[in-house]
Amino acid sequence: MERNWHKLERSFYLRDDVLAIARELVGKLLVTEFQGVISTGRIIETEAYNGIIDKASHAYGGKRTPRTSTMYMEGGHGYVYLCYGIHHLFNIVTNIKDIPHAILIRAIEPVDGLELMQFRTSKKITDHSLGSGPGNVSKALGIETLHDGINLCGDTLYIAEDGYNTEGIHIIASPRIGVDYAGVDALLPYRFFIRDHPRVSAKKTTRKFLCS
DNA sequence: CGACCGATCGTCT
DNA sequence: GACGATCGGTCGA
Secondary structure, eight states, X not given: XXXXXXXXXXXXXXXXXXXXXXXXXXXXXXXXXXXXXXXEEEEEEEEEEEGGGOTXXXXXXXXXXXXXXXXXXXXXXXXXXXEXXXXXXXXXXXXXXXXXXXXXXXEEEEEEOHHHHHHHTTXXXXXXXXXXXXXXXXXXXXXXXXXXXXXXXXXXXXXXXXXXXXXXSOEEXXXXXXXXXXXXXXXXOOEEEETTOTTXXXXXXXXXXXXX
């Protein structure tokens, strides 16, 4: 089928600079295609997790468990885990095999399949909460833990580039959300989002940061 | 506004 | 047995 976007290739994910990739992902499309049913969202907000030296990362200190083993896969795979027993958080694994870099997708703006997203999220009307926050991203796009380890160079779940022009948009770097346990690493500016975008998550914390 | 709380369960200790 | 890379709601000032 012909589309007005093209899927990102493996080489995009294999690079070493997880911060650069996290920033570049802002403005790209996150696409899910389940049995021919498509929904897509524009990535508004991301967070980078910088491998074994990052106290906020599940892979800190080289920790390798059945859950975190996905993070050690080659770049261009999905890392999906259950948070608080409720939310399926979607990450993009980057870098080469055995270097556990990951990027959490924290917010999307619906582009295609809005009605489907409303159905998935049980929302009668679309307000700005749809796709805002990492749990809501997965809910809107139908991503679940069964997609953990999925190949992002396949046809089910992937990132795409369309004609979206990022030159005019202002991307802010801020500390990450909900990682206070990481001590000094919680202060690192590893979160990237479009300034003033209504779907940016953690609005209260974000506002405080912007006014500081 | 801000503080707090309940939901809910896989994962690791 | 404790605890989340969350969310949406309530309650009181």
